[in-house]
Structures are given as structure tokens and as C-alpha cells.
Amino acid sequence: MHDAAVKVTAQHLGRDAYLYVRQSSLHQVVHNTESTRRQYDLRGRAVALGWPTERVVVIDVDQGQSGASAADRAGFQRLVADVSLGRAGIVLGLECSRLARNNADWHRLLELCALRGTLICDEDGLYDPGQVNDRLLLGLKGTISEAELHYIRARLQGGILAKARRGELRTRLPVGLVYDPTGRVCVDPDAGVQQAVAHLFATFLATASATAVVKAFAAQGLKFPARHLTGPRAGELYWMALRHDNVLFALHNPRYAGAYFYGRRRSVVDLDGRTRTEHKPRDQWTVLIEDAHPGYISFQQFEANQATLTANAAGRGDDRRAGPPREGPALLQGLVVCGKCGRRMTVNYHARCDASLVPDYACQREGIATGTPACQSMSGANVDAAVAALVLEQLTPLALETALQVSSELAQRAEHADHIRATHVQRAQHAADAARRRYLAVDPANRLVADALEADYNQRLRELANAHDDYDQARAAGNAPLTSDQQQRIHALATDLPTLFNDPATPQRERKRLIRLLITDVTLIKTPEHILAHVRMPGGTQHTLTVPRSLRAWEAHTTPPQTITRIDELLSDHTYDQTAAILNHEGLSSGWGKPFTVPSLTQLCTKRDIPNHRDRLRAAGMLTAQEIADQLAVTPATIKIWRRRGDITGRRVDARREHLYHPGQTRPPDRRRPTRQEAAKPATADNTPTTSPGGAV
Numbered sequence: 101m102h103d104a105a106v107k108v109t110a111q112h113l114g115r116d117a118y119l120y121v122r123q124s125s126l127h128q129v130v131h132n133t134e135s136t137r138r139q140y141d142l143r144g145r146a147v148a149l150g151w152p153t154e155r156v157v158v159i160d161v162d163q164g165q166s167g168a169s170a171a172d173r174a175g176f177q178r179l180v181a182d183v184s185l186g187r188a189g190i191v192l193g194l195e196c197s198r199l200a201r202n203n204a205d206w207h208r209l210l211e212l213c214a215l216r217g218t219l220i221c222d223e224d225g226l227y228d229p230g231q232v233n234d235r236l237l238l239g240l241k242g243t244i245s246e247a248e249l250h251y252i253r254a255r256l257q258g259g260i261l262a263k264a265r266r267g268e269l270r271t272r273l274p275v276g277l278v279y280d281p282t283g284r285v286c287v288d289p290d291a292g293v294q295q296a297v298a299h300l301f302a303t304f305l306a307t308a309s310a311t312a313v314v315k316a317f318a319a320q321g322l323k324f325p326a327r328h329l330t331g332p333r334a335g336e337l338y339w340m341a342l343r344h345d346n347v348l349f350a351l352h353n354p355r356y357a358g359a360y361f362y363g364r365r366r367s368v369v370d371l372d373g374r375t376r377t378e379h380k381p382r383d384q385w386t387v388l389i390e391d392a393h394p395g396y397i398s399f400q401q402f403e404a405n406q407a408t409l410t411a412n413a414a415g416r417g418d419d420r421r422a423g424p425p426r427e428g429p430a431l432l433q434g435l436v437v438c439g440k441c442g443r444r445m446t447v448n449y450h451a452r453c454d455a456s457l458v459p460d461y462a463c464q465r466e467g468i469a470t471g472t473p474a475c476q477s478m479s480g481a482n483v484d485a486a487v488a489a490l491v492l493e494q495l496t497p498l499a500l501e502t503a504l505q506v507s508s509e510l511a512q513r514a515e516h517a518d519h520i521r522a523t524h525v526q527r528a529q530h531a532a533d534a535a536r537r538r539y540l541a542v543d544p545a546n547r548l549v550a551d552a553l554e555a556d557y558n559q560r561l562r563e564l565a566n567a568h569d570d571y572d573q574a575r576a577a578g579n580a581p582l583t584s585d586q587q588q589r590i591h592a593l594a595t596d597l598p599t600l601f602n603d604p605a606t607p608q609r610e611r612k613r614l615i616r617l618l619i620t621d622v623t624l625i626k627t628p629e630h631i632l633a634h635v636r637m638p639g640g641t642q643h644t645l646t647v648p649r650s651l652r653a654w655e656a657h658t659t660p661p662q663t664i665t666r667i668d669e670l671l672s673d674h675t676y677d678q679t680a681a682i683l684n685h686e687g688l689s690s691g692w693g694k695p696f697t698v699p700s701l702t703q704l705c706t707k708r709d710i711p712n713h714r715d716r717l718r719a720a721g722m723l724t725a726q727e728i729a730d731q732l733a734v735t736p737a738t739i740k741i742w743r744r745r746g747d748i749t750g751r752r753v754d755a756r757r758e759h760l761y762h763p764g765q766t767r768p769p770d771r772r773r774p775t776r777q778e779a780a781k782p783a784t785a786d787n788t789p790t791t792s793p794g795g796a797v
């Protein structure tokens with residue numbers, strides 16, 4: 101203790117001694133009392149070093165807490181806080197490095213102790229973290245402790261993993277599967293349990309929906325088995341209403357498919373030290389052994405179920421909910437899904453010139469939210485028509501025949517459910533009989549036992565009566581197979597339906613309701629040529645329709661290319677008015693189906709950059725009236741007169757009678773009015789009397 105005499109000073113003794121006691125698991129707290137006792141013995145050590153008993157502060161709030169990180173351990177946090185505030189003269193703990201399970205926590209504590217001059221004491225000795233030797237030793241202890249923890253864990257994990265890889269590690273089995281006395285997995289011998297589990301899988305196969313399975317069990321008044329996991333009744337069977345999470349648990353559990361698995365999840369430590377569990381993708385599971393033991397479904401069926409659940413999950417979320425049918429004419433309103441991004445598409449309408457409304461399906465929500473262009477949009481007229489045709493085609497008498505077969509299959513399933521319920525009554529009867537035998541066997545004088553058994557007997561009788569009631573009720577509500585009259589009516593519907601559907605008097609809302617009964621959703625993808633519509637039906641069947649893309653207005657009203665070519669030809673030799681007349685004569689019409697006029701032709705040629713007659717002649721070198729007038733040194737008016745007289749030639753280029761003139765024409769012989777002397781002479785042949793303004797020359 102001379103060590104202690106040197107290290108413990110009055111300054112240390114003036115502060116409190118902190119005894120930190122920890123046990124990591126509840127199991128240790130209950131069973132490893134030896135360790136706890138040793139930890140509290142350290143209190144004596146503190147007293148021996150000179151601290152009065154009442155100055156020893158015991159921190160043991162972390163009992164039963166896992167020590168992987170300091171984040172969750174309030175006691176350790178308090179210890180660190182008090183050390184840093186300089187309240188602790190000494191910190192005592194069993195194997196001190198175990199104070200902290202994490203090296204970072206340990207070094208933080210050492211740092212603070214050194215700073216505040218706090219001593220550290222464990223069973224091995226007393227240390228002053230302020231001295232370099234002690235500090236080194238304590239640091240080593242921490243590192244060794246952490247490494248030790250790692251090796252212990254690795255050894256344990258290694259053993260577990262090796263066992264799991266062989267498929268021999270016993271894991272908890274879901275209800276319906278049990279370990280037999282030799283430790284092999286087999287199907288629960290209880291027929292009631294077997295039937296209930298099998299019924300769950302059969303119902304999912306038929307309905308393809310976990311919610312539908314829950315509803316079916318509820319509607320049929322069926323209960324689902326479970327076993328107490330812990331407590332005095334561990335392993336005992338009880339029955340409860342089937343819940344959605346039970347169904348998902350069963351469907352996702354490969355053991356029902358006879359597969360052994362281990363390591364489907366991993367725990368992840370967040371930055372704040374908290375751990376959470378994550379599901380790993382299937383290819384990262386530590387162990388998956390198919391056909392390891394008997395099961396309820398095949399592994400292929402298990403995989404198919406997973407695919408169905410994934411598809412169902414995609415149908416959730418804000419954007420995926422189908423709204424109720426509304427009044428507008430868009431047949432698929434609320435059912436269309438964007439094939440590019442998977443969001444619900446919205447409906448817009450645009451009016452045609454005949455005032456009818458045409459639906460447009462647009463994926464624009466994201467575009468509106470982020471100010472980017474819409475994902476895709478398309479006219480819905482052709483899609484609606486194609487889907488309606490598909491639905492009517494599906495409702496052929498043949499299809500209804502299949503539907504009736506399905507209905508008889510449903511009746512079989514109802515029978516199966518009835519059978520399961522009957523075993524419930526049997527089970528209750530058996531329990532009541534057993535309770536009665538126990539009651540009768542007991543000595544009536546032993547009131548204490550007899551009373552308890554009587555109460556038990558009464559309880560069993562009540563349960564039996566309830567089981568009987570449930571059975572009768574479910575039986576009464578059970579769905580009977582369709583009568584032949586009902587079947588005939590269904591057949592008649594197949595032939596009536598197209599008439600009814602196409603009747604203009606049928607409200608659009610009714611058509612939409614019908615479509616909703618027969619179609620789950622329609623996924624649309626627009627390609628440059630057409631629209632691909634993937635139609636999903638409630639049974640899980642899919643149809644892909646290729647629908648021609650509706651022409652846009654400008655596409656629908658575009659002048660055909662051959663007409664454009666003809667216009668181009670005609671304009672080489674004709675003006676607009678002549679061309680229009682020829683086109684109309686030839687029966688060609690504009691994109692809107694109307695006869696050509698000069699304005700419409702002019703507009704068309706301007707838009708399409710087709711040069712008009714005048715431009716072509718100008719390009720060929722012909723001159724305007726002004727230009728030729730300049731050449732011949734006369735006014736344009738004279739040129740017009742000359743042209744009218746036939747002295748020079750020109751070509752009309754437009755409806756306003758503008759003309760262009762061939763270049764290189766010569767001045768006609770002088771035809772000015774003869775002077776008085778000349779007039780006296782007899783007129784020459786070429787001297788036509790005109791009103792030509794003689795003074796022009």
C-alpha cells in the first residue's frame with residue numbers, strides 16, 4: 101500500500117470516491133451475482149484508501165444495459181460528467197478498462213481523469229492517469245479489453261456461423277413447424293394448425309393480396325394459431341384473429357417453403373451510437389438452404405409470393421391511389437400510370453372543333469412541382485377505345501364460363517374453411533371433456549383443488565359453446581354455389597354488355613365503374629410511333645395493347661405531301677389564282693378539307709417556303725415595269741401601254757395584274773400621235789389610233 105500512500109493526497113480525499121458497477125445483460129444481473137458482489141467489495145477498497153463510507157458514490161444505473169457504446173448508458177455519462185466537473189477524487193471499478201466497453205469512451209475518461217487529477221482504482225491496483233507510466237498501463241488495459249471483447253465475440257459468432265452453414269443451428273420456428281424429439285424440423289402434427297397455415301397460403305394464392313387474406317379469414321370467422329414464446333406457458337398454443345403482419349410474416353418466411361436461412365438482417369450502428377436492424381437483400385443472406393425440411397409451399401411458390409408482394413407494395417403511396425370515378429369522359433381516369441416514371445397520370449381535356457371533349461393523359465405532377473417539362477402526355481382517345489374493346493372482348497361467354505368455374509372453386513374453399521372451423525369445435529369439445537374428467541377425478545373433499553378445476557371446467561364449457569356458436573354463424577353466412585338461374589343471368593350479361601356499354605344513353609360514370617371492376621390499372625408509354633398500354637386485370641393477367649398515336653392538330657390538318665408537290669409544279673407556270681383554280685378543279689383540298697383560295701394558298705406557300713410565281717420569274721431574270729422602263733428610258737406607265745398594245749411582252753404574276761418583262765426588249769417603233777402635217781398624210785398601217793399620251797417621249 102505504499103503506492104497508495106504516495107498517490108492518494110488530501111486533495112483527492114477532499115473529493116468523492118465513485119464506484120462504478122456494471123453488468124451488461126439482464127441474464128448477468130440475475131445469474132452472475134459473484135461479479136456484482138466483487139464490484140461492491142471495491143467499496144471496502146475505497147474506505148481502506150481513506151474515503152469515509154458516506155463519501156463513496158455508487159453508480160449502478162447501467163445494470164442490465166448493453167455496453168456496446170456509451171450513448172445509451174446514463175450511469176457512465178454521469179460518471180464522465182462528475183469527473184470533468186472535478187467532483188471525483190477516485191474512480192473505482194472491477195477491471196477498470198471494462199468501465200467503458202468502447203476504447204474511445206475509455207480514453208475520453210482517462211483524459212478527463214488526468215486533467216482533473218482523479219485516481220483510478222481496480223482490483224489490480226491504483227493508478228494516477230496524470231503519471232505517464234500509469235497512463236500507458238491504463239491505455240494498454242483498454243486496448244486489450246477491447247481486443248478481448250472482439251475475440252470473444254468472434255469465437256461465439258464463428259461457432260454459431262459454422263452451425264448455421266450446416267443448417268444445424270436451431271432458430272425459432274414459425275407456427276405450423278416444430279422440432280421433433282430428434283431435433284429435425286417437421287410440420288406441426290396438430291391438424292388444426294396445419295390446416296390454418298395451409299389455408300393462409302391457399303388464400304394468398306387465390307387472392308394475391310395479404311389484405312385480402314386477412315379479410316377472408318375475418319369473413320369466414322377463422323382464427324390463426326400462435327404459440328407462447330416465453331413465460332410459464334411457453335410453447336403452448338393459442339388462437340387469435342389473423343392480422344396483416346401475421347400474413348406478411350408468413351409469406352416472407354422461407355421456412356414455410358422448407359428452406360433453412362440464417363442472417364436475413366444485420367444491425368447497423370448509427371453515428372450517434374444507436375443500433376438498428378436492416379433487412380438484407382436475399383443474395384446477401386448469410387445462409388439459405390433450400391429443401392432443408394418439409395414445408396407448406398414449394399420454394400418456387402415462395403419466390404412467386406415475394407414477387408406478388410413487391411408488385412403490391414408498388415401500388416401504395418400517395419401518387420398511386422386511384423380516385424373514385426368522376427363525370428368526365430376519360431374512361432381510364434384514375435387508372436393510368438406513367439410507364440416512364442411510375443407516377444399516376446392526370447387527366448386533362450381538350451375540345452375538338454365539333455365541341456366533343458377529348459381526354460389527354462399527362463404525367464405532369466413532378467414537372468409542376470419542380471418546374472421541369474412534363475414527363476409525357478398523350479391523347480387518350482385511342483387508348484380509351486382500345487381498352488374498352490379489350491374489356492368487352494374479355495367478357496365473352498367463354499370468359500364468363502371460367503368465372504363460373506372460379507366461383508365453384510370459391511365454394512370449395514368455403515367448404516375447406518368449414519372443415520377448419522369444425523376442428524375448432526372438436527378441439528373445444530376435447531378440452532371440455534378433459535377438464536370434466538379432471539374435475540370428476542379429484543377428491544371432492546379437497547375443496548381448494550376441486551374449486552379450481554370446477555372453474556376450469558366451466559371456462560372450457562363456455563369456450564365450447566362459443567365455438568359452436570361461431571361455427572353455426574359462419575355456416576349460415578357461408579356462400580352457397582350459384583344457382584342455375586343466377587348462372588343463366590350471368591351468361592346473358594355477356595351478350596348484353598357490349599350493347600349496354602356502347603349505348604350513348606349509358607352515363608360515362610357507369611362505364612368507368614365497369615372498367616374499374618375489370619381493370620386494375622393501365623401503364624402508358626408513348627413512343628414516336630404509337631402508345632404502349634399495359635393493362636393489368638384484377639386476376640393478375642396482363643395485356644399489352646399497341647395503340648396508334650393520335651395525330652396532333654397540326655398533324656391531322658397537314659396538307660398531304662403530294663398536294664404540296666403539285667402546288668410547287670403549278671407555281672412554275674401559274675399565278676396563285678390560276679394555281680388555286682387548277683387545284684380545286686383537280687379535286688385537291690387543303691389540310692382542313694376546304695377548297696384552296698388565293699389567301700390560303702399564299703399562307704401555305706409562305707409557311708412552307710415555296711417560292712411564288714413572281715419570285716421564280718424574277719429569279720429567272722425577268723424585270724419589273726420600273727426596271728424595264730429605266731432601261732428603255734420611258735415611264736412605267738408607257739411600258740404598260742406598250743405591253744397592252746403588244747409591242748413588248750410581259751407575264752402576269754399575280755391576281756393584282758402585276759407583270760414582269762423579259763429583259764433585252766427593244767423600244768417599239770415610235771407610235772406617238774402624228775403631227776398635224778403628218779395627219780394630213782394618209783395613215784400608215786401600224787399607226788393605230790390610240791389614246792396614248794403622246795407627250796411621253
Ligand SMILES: [Zn+2]
Pocket residue numbers: 438439440441442443463475476
Ligand atoms: Zn412520368
